[in-house]
Amino acid sequence: xxxxxxxxxxxxxxxxxxxxxxxxxxxxxxxxxxxxxxxxxxxxxxxxxxxxxxxxxxxxxxxxxxxxxxxxxxxxxxxxxxxxxxxxxxxxxxxxxxxxxxxxxxxxxxxxxxxxx
Numbered sequence: 001x002x003x004x005x006x007x008x009x010x011x012x013x014x015x016x017x018x019x020x021x022x023x024x025x026x027x028x029x030x031x032x033x034x035x036x037x038x039x040x041x042x043x044x045x046x047x048x049x050x051x052x053x054x055x056x057x058x059x060x061x062x063x064x065x066x067x068x069x070x071x072x073x074x075x076x077x078x079x080x081x082x083x084x085x086x087x088x089x090x091x092x093x094x095x096x097x098x099x100x101x102x103x104x105x106x107x108x109x110x111x112x113x114x115x116x117x
Contacts, residue, residue: 004031004047008107017114019072023058025111026077030054030084033104037093040100057087074115081108 004027011017011025031051038045061083062069067076094101 001048004028004035004051008032012107012110014114016116017111018116019074019077020070022074022077022111022115023069023072023080026081026108027054027058029104029107029111030088033093033100034088036100037097040097054084054088057084061087074112077112077115 007028008025011021011028014021017025031047031054034050034054035045035047038050058080059069061080062072062076064083065076065079067080072080090101090104093104
């Protein structure tokens with residue numbers, strides 16, 4: 001399975017993104033952010049475990065707003081992002097590791113700007 005770091009680099013290298021590739025990039029960004037955050041806290045977890053958690057949160061979030069996982073629009077993705085950030089306690093990441101949080105925000109904003117549904 002391709003690493004989330006590689007998935008994210010690939011998505012960021014594209015000029016425009018579809019709804020699916022934007023979603024994949026955003027979820028990869030969450031996984032990369034969580035892996036870096038856990039590492040800084042001295043916690044070691046396999047990427048597959050973190051990826052499953054993030055994808056589970058995403059699945060719950062899509063259901064909670066009544067949107068198909070396969071066909072989100074940009075506003076849906078922004079809502080999903082906010083829901084997942086709440087689940088992973090992004091406020092704690094922002095407080096404890098502001099540079100990491102800012103990098104996460106910058107990457108997600110870049111992905112959203114490239115979205116062309």
